[in-house]
Amino acid sequence: xxxxxxxxxxxxxxxxxxxxxxTDIDKYIELDGYKAVQKAIENGPEWIVNExxxxxxxxxxxxxxxxxxxxxxVPKVSEKPKYVLVNGDESEPGTCKxxxxxxxxxxxxxxxxxxxxxxxxxxVGFIYLRGEYRYLLKIxxxxxxxxxxxxxxxxxxxxxxxxxxxxxxxxxxxxxEVGEESALMESLEGKRGVxxxxxPFPAVVGLYGGPTVINxxxxxxxxxxxxxxxxxxxxxxxxxxxxxxxxxxxxGHVERPxxxxxxxxxxxxxxxxxxxGGIKDGKKLKAVVPGGSSCPVLKADEIDVGLDxxxxxxxxxxxxxxxxxxxxxxxxxxxxxxxxxxxxxxxxCGWCIPCREGTDWIKKTLTRFHAGGGxxxxxxxxxxxxxxxxxxxxxxxxxxxxxxxxxxxxKFRSEFEEYLEGKRVEHPLIQITPIGEPAxxxxx
Amino acid sequence: MxxxxxxxFTPATAARFDKLATIYPVKRSALVPMLLYAQDDxxxxxxxxxxxxxxxxxxxxxxxxxxxxxxxxxxxAPVGKYNVQVCTNISCMLRGGFELLDHCKKTLxxxxxxxxxxxxxxxxxxxCIGACCWAPAVQVNYDFHEDxxxxxxxxVLADYREGRGKDxx
Numbered sequence: 001x002x003x004x005x006x007x008x009x010x011x012x013x014x015x016x017x018x019x020x021x022x023t024d025i026d027k028y029i030e031l032d033g034y035k036a037v038q039k040a041i042e043n044g045p046e047w048i049v050n051e052x053x054x055x056x057x058x059x060x061x062x063x064x065x066x067x068x069x070x071x072x073x074v075p076k077v078s079e080k081p082k083y084v085l086v087n088g089d090e091s092e093p094g095t096c097k098x099x100x101x102x103x104x105x106x107x108x109x110x111x112x113x114x115x116x117x118x119x120x121x122x123x124v125g126f127i128y129l130r131g132e133y134r135y136l137l138k139i140x141x142x143x144x145x146x147x148x149x150x151x152x153x154x155x156x157x158x159x160x161x162x163x164x165x166x167x168x169x170x171x172x173x174x175x176x177e178v179g180e181e182s183a184l185m186e187s188l189e190g191k192r193g194v195x196x197x198x199x200p201f202p203a204v205v206g207l208y209g210g211p212t213v214i215n216x217x218x219x220x221x222x223x224x225x226x227x228x229x230x231x232x233x234x235x236x237x238x239x240x241x242x243x244x245x246x247x248x249x250x251x252g253h254v255e256r257p258x259x260x261x262x263x264x265x266x267x268x269x270x271x272x273x274x275x276x277g278g279i280k281d282g283k284k285l286k287a288v289v290p291g292g293s294s295c296p297v298l299k300a301d302e303i304d305v306g307l308d309x310x311x312x313x314x315x316x317x318x319x320x321x322x323x324x325x326x327x328x329x330x331x332x333x334x335x336x337x338x339x340x341x342x343x344x345x346x347x348x349c350g351w352c353i354p355c356r357e358g359t360d361w362i363k364k365t366l367t368r369f370h371a372g373g374g375x376x377x378x379x380x381x382x383x384x385x386x387x388x389x390x391x392x393x394x395x396x397x398x399x400x401x402x403x404x405x406x407x408x409x410x411k412f413r414s415e416f417e418e419y420l421e422g423k424r425v426e427h428p429l430i431q432i433t434p435i436g437e438p439a440x441x442x443x444x
Numbered sequence: 445m446x447x448x449x450x451x452x453f454t455p456a457t458a459a460r461f462d463k464l465a466t467i468y469p470v471k472r473s474a475l476v477p478m479l480l481y482a483q484d485d486x487x488x489x490x491x492x493x494x495x496x497x498x499x500x501x502x503x504x505x506x507x508x509x510x511x512x513x514x515x516x517x518x519x520x521a522p523v524g525k526y527n528v529q530v531c532t533n534i535s536c537m538l539r540g541g542f543e544l545l546d547h548c549k550k551t552l553x554x555x556x557x558x559x560x561x562x563x564x565x566x567x568x569x570x571x572c573i574g575a576c577c578w579a580p581a582v583q584v585n586y587d588f589h590e591d592x593x594x595x596x597x598x599x600v601l602a603d604y605r606e607g608r609g610k611d612x613x
Contacts, residue, residue: 002578002590081469093533093572124469131480131517132573134586135612168467173480174517176571190475190501192514208469251535251576258577293534293572323576325534339537343571349514429542430532 002100005258007275011237011245013225014218015261018104023139025146028107034147036224037114038158048119052223054231056243060097061087061179061216062292062321064309067223068231071213073203074120080210084116084125085188085202088140088217089172089179091130092292093343094323097247098217100259102129102136105221106143110167112220114153115227117165120213124166127217128184131173141169176347180395181214183349194351195395218247239265242308246322250276253283253328265306272303272326283328287412291320293340294400296407297333317407332425333415337408338366339430344401355398358389362405369419370430379416383409448500452492457485461500471501475511479518484613487522516571524559524566526604528552529583532569535576540593544580545569547594551601564605586612 004019012018022028040048053068074082086109090098101109113125127144129137144167147153155164170188172178178187182196185207206212222244226234235243242264248271251257255277262271268290272278279285285300290307296317298305305315312319327336345359362385369378386402386409393399409416447465451458460481464474475497482493489512498505512518530548532541545567549555552565559566575581578590582597587610589600603609 002575002588090574091572094535094576095572096574096576096578099574130574131515132583132586135588138612170473171477171480173476173515175515187476188473189470190472190511192511249577251579252538257579289534323535325538325576327538331538336534336537339532339534343533346571429537 002096002103003258004100004104005256005260007256007260009266009270009275010261011263012261013229013234013237013245014101014108014221015104015247015259016225017108018100020104022105022107023103023143025107025143025150028105032228033107033224034111034152036227037111037118037152039227040115040118041158041160041163045119045121048115048227051227051231052119054235055222055226056231056235056238056241057219057222057226058242058309059216060218060222060246060322062092062294062318064319067215067219070203070215071116071119073201074211074213075204076121078121078211080208081124082120082122082210083207083212084113084120084122085181085185085207085212085214086113086125086127086217086220087179087181087184087214088127088129088133088136089184090133090217090321091176091179092294092321092323093340094251094289094292094325095249095321096251097249097259097322099133099136101217101221101247102133102140106136106140107147108221108224109140109217110143110147110153112223113167114157114165115223116213116215116220118163120211122213123164124168126168126170126188126207128170128172128188130178131171134171137169137171144169175349176343177349177395177397180397183395184214185212192349194349195397197394237263239263239306239308239311241310246307248307248322248324250324250326252326253280253331254278254326255280262307264308265311268298268303268305268307268324271307271324276326279326279328281328283330285326286329286331287327287333289323289325289327289404291318292323293325293343294318294396294404295320296403297411299411318403332419333408333412334366334370334419335425335428335430337405338363338370340404340408341366341401342430344397348397348401352393352395352398354389354392355401358385358398359401361385362401369416370428372424374420376417376420379409379413448496452490452496453482453485457481461497465500472503475501475503475508476515479508479512479515483518488519490520524563526564526584526609527566527568528601529568529570529573531571531573531575531579531581531583533572533576535572536580539579541580544582544592544594544597547597548601551598565601584609 178193183193187193345363389402
C-alpha cells in the first residue's frame with residue numbers, strides 16, 4: 001500500500017480526504033461529499049463553467065489547458081450524444097498522483113465527472129484507468145455502484161426529475177500512448193491506441209463522434225472543491241494565471257518521497273529540500289526532471305523556480321504531470337538519457353514516422369554510446385534526430401521523447417564528452433536487454 | 445446463462461462479458477477489457493478466446509488480433525502462475541530497480557520474459573507502473589509491492605511460493 005506522507009507546507013484541497021476512509025460513501029458524504037454536485041444542479045451549466053473559469057484551474061494531466069475554457073468549447077446543441085471522459089491512464093514515468101487519488105478519494109472523481117456532465121449537457125461519463133491499476137479499478141467500481149445505490153447516479157439523480165447521469169468504468173491494457181486524449185478515445189472504442197488528427201478537437205468531435213470533454217482525473221476531482229469554496233477562493237490559493245493547488249509526486253533521490261499537495265507557484269527548491277526532506281543520504285543534487293520524464297531536465301543551479309505552468313515554461317521546461325524526479329550526484333546522465341529514450345522507443349505506437357524512427361535511432365545510438373562504442377559525432381546526431389522529431393507528429397509522444405533528450409545533450413554535453421574519454425560508470429545499470437525485443441547487435 | 449453457448453470462460457466471466465457487450469454506445473468498446481479479463485481467466489489470450497470474443501462483439505478475429513497485439517499487458521502464450529514485473533523506469537532505476545531485476549534473475553534463474561521450470565514464476569522487466577514515489581516497485585500479477593530491497597523481494601517471492609501471496613483480480 002502506498003505510504004501517505006504529509007508536510008506542514010501542504011495546502012490540502014484535492015487530498016483533504018486522503019487517509020480518512022472516504023472510499024466509503026457515507027464517510028465521503030459526511031466530509032461534504034456530493035454537496036457540490038447538488039449545488040451544480042441548482043445553479044445550472046453557465047454558473048458551473050463561470051466558477052471553473054474563475055478558479056484558474058488548468059489541466060493536471062500535463063498540458064495545463066484552462067479547464068473552464070475547455071468545458072465552454074463544447075457546443076450547447078448537438079445531434080450526437082455528448083460525453084465526459086476521465087483520463088486515469090496515468091503512465092508518464094515519475095507520476096503516481098492519480099494512483100493515490102483513486103485509492104483514497106474515488107468519489108471525488110465520480111462527483112467531478114457528474115459536474116462536468118452537468119456543465120456540458122452530457123448524460124454519460126467514462127472513467128478510464130490504466131490496466132495495471134486493477135485494484136484501483138475495483139475501488140472505483142465499488143464507489144460507482146454505491147453511488148447508484150444511493151440514487152446519485154442513474155435516472156433522476158438526487159430525486160431531480162429529468163436529471164440523468166451514468167458512469168461507465170473502463171480499463172486499459174498497458175500502453176503509454178493511450179494517455180494521449182485522442183488515442184485514449186480510440187482505445188475506449190475498442191481499437192489500437194493510435195492518435196487522431198486534430199482538428200477537429202474532442203470538444204467538437206470526440207468519443208463515438210460526439211462532443212467530448214476529456215480531463216485528467218485530478219483535474220476532474222478538483223471540480224467539486226471549486227464549486228464548494230468558489231472559483232475565486234480556489235484561484236487565490238495558487239499563483240497568477242495558475243489557480244489552486246496540485247498533487248506533486250516527488251521521487252528519486254530524496255529523503256521523503258511521496259505525493260504532496262502544494263500551492264501552484266510553490267518553490268521547487270523548497271519542494272525538494274523542505275517538503276521531501278532534501279537529497280537522500282546527504283549527497284549533492286545533480287539534476288531534476290521536473291514534471292514527468294518528458295520534461296527537459298533542470299541542473300542543480302536551476303531549481304529556484306516556482307512550480308506553475310508559466311514559471312516552468314520560462315525556465316525552459318514544463319510543469320507536466322507534477323512528477324518531480326530528483327537525481328543525485330552519482331547518476332550518469334548518459335545512462336539516464338538511455339533509460340528515458342528506451343521507454344519512449346518502446347511506447348511509440350509507430351503511427352508517425354518521425355517518432356517511430358527517431359526514438360529507435362536515438363536509442364540505438366545511445367545504446368552503443370553507453371556500451372563504449374560512441375564517438376563525438378553521435379552527440380550531434382542525437383541532437384539532430386531529436387530536433388527533427390519536434391512538432392512533426394500527430395500526438396505529443398514524439399516531442400515527449402525529443403525534449404528530454406535535447407535537455408540531456410545540451411545541458412550535460414560535457415558529461416557525454418567525458419564519457420567518450422573513458423569517465424564511465426563503473427557498474428553500468430542498463431545491460432542491453434531492451435524490453436520487448438531481442439538484444440541489439442551492438443554498433444551499426 | 446451465457447448468450448454464447450459453450451463459452452470457454454468461467455460462468456462468472458461469461459456473465460460479465462454478456463453485460464459488457466451491452467453497456468457501451470458501441471459494442472466494440474468492450475474489446476480491451478474483455479481481452480484482459482479473458483487473460484485473467486485463462487492465463488493468456490488463447491485462439492479460442494479470440495474466436496469467442498470476436499463472435500461476442502461481431503468482429504473479425506483479425507480485428508481482435510490487431511488490437512490484442514497493441515497492448516503490452518496482453519499475451520498470447522502462458523506465463524508462470526505469478527508474473528513478477530519489475531519496473532526499471534527512471535524513478536525505480538534511481539532507487540535500485542535494476543539491482544532488483546538482477547536479483548530476481550539470479551534467485552529465480554530466469555531472464556526477462558522467461559518462466560521457472562516448475563511454472564511458478566515468470567519474470568518481466570516492465571515500464572513505469574505508476575508507483576514512482578514508493579520505488580523500487582514490483583507488480584506480481586496485479587498486486588503491487590513497494591519500497592523493495594533484495595531481502596524484501598525474497599520475502600515477497602517466498603510468500604507467493606508458499607501460497608500466502610495475494611492474487612488481485
